[in-house]
Amino acid sequence: MSETKASRKHKLDADGTGKNEHKRLCRKDSHEVCHSDIHLNPHLDFLEAADRLYHLGLDSAMDLPALFGDLRLVVMCGSGDRAESIAEYLVPVVQAAQTSANKTEAKKPPVLGLGKKERYALFKVGPVLVCSHGMGAPSILIILNELVKLVEDAGLHPNQVEFIRVGTCGGLGVPPGTCVVTTSCLDSELHEGWRFVELGKATT
Numbered sequence: 217m218s219e220t221k222a223s224r225k226h227k228l229d230a231d232g233t234g235k236n237e238h239k240r241l242c243r244k245d246s247h248e249v250c251h252s253d254i255h256l257n258p259h260l261d262f263l264e265a266a267d268r269l270y271h272l273g274l275d276s277a278m279d280l281p282a283l284f285g286d287l288r289l290v291v292m293c294g295s296g297d298r299a300e301s302i303a304e305y306l307v308p309v310v311q312a313a314q315t316s317a318n319k320t321e322a323k324k325p326p327v328l329g330l331g332k333k334e335r336y337a338l339f340k341v342g343p344v345l346v347c348s349h350g351m352g353a354p355s356i357l358i359i360l361n362e363l364v365k366l367v368e369d370a371g372l373h374p375n376q377v378e379f380i381r382v383g384t385c386g387g388l389g390v391p392p393g394t395c396v397v398t399t400s401c402l403d404s405e406l407h408e409g410w411r412f413v414e415l416g417k418a419t420t
Contacts, residue, residue, distance in 0.1 A: 257415075267369060269362040273332030276369045283330070284370035288343040290363060292356070292381045296337030296348045302382070303327045303339035303346040310342040349381070356381075357412070 266277035274280065291306075293299050307325060314322035325342040336359050338347045347363070349356040364374050390396065403410050412419060 267365065269331075269366055269369075271335045271358055272330075272338060272362050272366065273334075274330070274366065280366065280370045283340075284345070284366060285372070286343045287340075287345055287367065287370060287372065287377055289345070290377055290379045291344060291346045292349045292359075292379065293346070293383050294348060294351060296333060298383070299337045299346045299348040300327075300329075300339055303341050303344075306341045306344055306346070310344060314342065353412075 266275040268275040291302060293302060304327060307327065310325050311322050314325070328340040330338045330340055336348050336350065338345060340346075347359065349359050360379075363379075367374050367377050387394065387396065400408050401410055402408060
């Protein structure tokens, strides 16, 4: 087996602790607040079998670079029905963007339903992947973990892909129905960021 898979960009350190992790890049012109690195499991490089993205119904034995190599944006929402509706809505938007970029009339992109639909629903429109995440933090953490692995298995770095969530929420100080675009999140104590523990390590 080669030292690393072609789709992975990191190696184990000499001591085998996997401290050589991808660094999260922050654009100076962005409002994004970067609190930590992206922590990748170094043992994935030594899997003999395909890396299964169980809840998505995909695995690394598939030609994921062909399917997702052009991915640049992931749009997340609560339900599968809403994900499909958003994907359909994005068809003319993606077509117009591709026409503008190529200076020629682009074909209407298809809506591709991918993976299994038991837990989450995935729909791809050109370089945009729309997926449902269910309800609550535990559910979204599961799919985020597998989506980052999917991006890697497609030959991309996680920082090449933007992740956004759209949907309804409660609000204070704004009229009902207001469209709000956030640049960060608050925890239950109204502190910026979100702290959770994964593999024994606290991340914010």
